[in-house]
Amino acid sequence: DHLPGAVNLPVVTQEEFAEVGTLHRTDPHAAYLLGAQYALRNVARYIAEAIAPRAPSDRILIYCFRGGKRSRAWADPVRNIGYAVDLLPGGWKAYRAWVRQELARLPATLPWRVLSGSTATGKTRLLQALAREGEQVLDLEALAVHRGSLLGEWPAQTQPTQKRFDSALRHALARFDPRHPVWVEDESKRIGRLQLPTALFDAIRSAPVVRVEADLRTRVRLVPAGLRSLRRRPRGHG
Structure with a gap:
C-alpha cells in the first residue's frame, strides 16, 4: 500500500x-x-x-x-x-489508521444511487455512460480489478491488496461532492478476494435502487466473447 x-x-x-x-x-x-x-x-x-x-x-x-x-x-x-x-x-501506520476511519465516515455523507440487475445486463456500461455525462460514479469493479460476479477476474490482471484497495477507495470517496448523487453498481460484501468496508456496504444497501433489465439475447451479446465460448460441463463431471 x-x-x-x-x-x-x-x-x-x-x-x-x-x-x-x-x-x-x-x-x-x-x-x-x-x-x-x-x-x-x-x-x-x-x-x-x-x-x-x-x-x-x-x-x-x-x-x-x-x-x-x-x-x-x-x-x-x-x-x-x-x-x-x-x-x-506516524508514517504509513498513521495513514492506514486514518484511511480506516475515513472509510467508516465518508459513505454515510454521500447520496447514493444504486444500479441493480442480473449479470450482463449492462450495468457497468451504464455507469461508464453516466460518468461520460458528468455524473459522479464509483466503479468498484474497476478499483477491485474484478467483475464482481460469475464473470470473475479481469484477463491477465491481478487484484490489488486489501490495503491498496482501501486507499484507492478512500481517495475516490473524498473527491465526491455530497450535494450530488453518486452512482454505484450493486455489489456483494466481497468483490473477488477484496472486502467492501462495512459502512459503504450498508450505505449501498439502504440507498434508492434503479433496476437494469435486458432480454436474454442482449445479455448473451454483452458477455465477453471469451466467456461465451466456454461450454457447459457434462453432468456428473465436477
Whole structure:
C-alpha cells in the first residue's frame, strides 16, 4: 500500500537492510556507519532521478513506515536543496489508521444511487455512460480489478491488496461532492478476494435502487466473447 501518487525511494534496499541488521547484532557502531553509507549513496542517486525534475516551488511530502529515521534521512537533504518538505507524523501506520476511519465516515455523507440487475445486463456500461455525462460514479469493479460476479477476474490482471484497495477507495470517496448523487453498481460484501468496508456496504444497501433489465439475447451479446465460448460441463463431471 501507499498514498495515491507516492513514489517509493528506499533509503536502503532489502539486501542492505539485512546486512546492516545482521552486523548490528555484533557491532552496532559499525552497523550505523554502514547504514549511513548506503543511505547517503541511495539518496544521492534518487535526488538526481526523482527530485531534480521537480519545480523549485513544489511542496514534497515524505513518509516512511512509522515516521522515523528513514523519512528524516530524506527530509534534511531535500530541504537543504530548497524544497518545502512535510513529514507525515506516524508514517504509513498513521495513514492506514486514518484511511480506516475515513472509510467508516465518508459513505454515510454521500447520496447514493444504486444500479441493480442480473449479470450482463449492462450495468457497468451504464455507469461508464453516466460518468461520460458528468455524473459522479464509483466503479468498484474497476478499483477491485474484478467483475464482481460469475464473470470473475479481469484477463491477465491481478487484484490489488486489501490495503491498496482501501486507499484507492478512500481517495475516490473524498473527491465526491455530497450535494450530488453518486452512482454505484450493486455489489456483494466481497468483490473477488477484496472486502467492501462495512459502512459503504450498508450505505449501498439502504440507498434508492434503479433496476437494469435486458432480454436474454442482449445479455448473451454483452458477455465477453471469451466467456461465451466456454461450454457447459457434462453432468456428473465436477
